[in-house]
Amino acid sequence: MRTLVLNAGYEPLAVVSFKRALALVMNNKATVVQVDAEHPVFGVADVWDRPSVILLTRYVRLPHGRNVPVSRRGVLRRDAHRCAYCAKPASTIDHVLPRSKGGQDSWENLVACCLRCNNVKGDRMLHELGWHLRFTPRMPHEPTWLVRGASEHLQPEWEDYFAEAA
Numbered sequence: 001m002r003t004l005v006l007n008a009g010y011e012p013l014a015v016v017s018f019k020r021a022l023a024l025v026m027n028n029k030a031t032v033v034q035v036d037a038e039h040p041v042f043g044v045a046d047v048w049d050r051p052s053v054i055l056l057t058r059y060v061r062l063p064h065g066r067n068v069p070v071s072r073r074g075v076l077r078r079d080a081h082r083c084a085y086c087a088k089p090a091s092t093i094d095h096v097l098p099r100s101k102g103g104q105d106s107w108e109n110l111v112a113c114c115l116r117c118n119n120v121k122g123d124r125m126l127h128e129l130g131w132h133l134r135f136t137p138r139m140p141h142e143p144t145w146l147v148r149g150a151s152e153h154l155q156p157e158w159e160d161y162f163a164e165a166a
Helices: 018-026 072-078 115-121 156-165
Strands: 002-006 012-017 030-042 047-056 092-095 110-113
Touching: 002 018, 002 156, 012 018, 012 156, 018 030, 018 047, 047 156, 072 092, 072 110, 092 115, 110 115
Parallel strands: 002 047
Antiparallel strands: 002 012, 030 047, 092 110
16 A cells, blocks of 8 residues: 655655555654545554545755656556557567667667567667657656656546646
8 A cells, every 4th residue: 555745735746655654644744635544554552544645744845857767667658568669569678779879778769669579670770670660759757757656556546636746
C-alpha cells in the first residue's frame, strides 16, 4: 500500500510507503487528506486509518526544470511497451543512434524495441535499413513522471491531484 505525498501547495511530490506516511503524520510533519478506510493499520494499542493522501505542513522547494531520469523501465513505459519500428510488443530498448556512433543514453535516443527488430538493426543507422521511427522520442513531461515513486498504476483517488498539477 502506497501513499501520495502532497507539497504544502497541494502539488504531488512523491509516493511513499504507508509506514513512511504514518511516521510523517505522527511527527506532525504532515496531515492526512484522504484515508483508505478499507485497510486500517493495527498497532499494539490503537487502530489508525491508513493514509492514502497526506499533505506536508511545510512547503518543500523543488529545483526548477527537474528532469526525469532515463531508465530502461521508463523508456518501455513511455512507449507503452510497443516497438518503435514495427509496433509489436517490446521487451528491449534500442539506441536510435548506436552508442558506437556517438549515441547517448537519453530520452531522445532510446526507444522500446522488440527483440527481432533489435537484432536486425544491431549497430546500424535507420537510413541504412530504410527504417523510420513511428514517433519522435522525447522526455516525458506529464506530472506523473515528475512525482518520485509514482508508477504506471496510480490509485484512482489520486487522479484529481495529478489533474490539478497538469
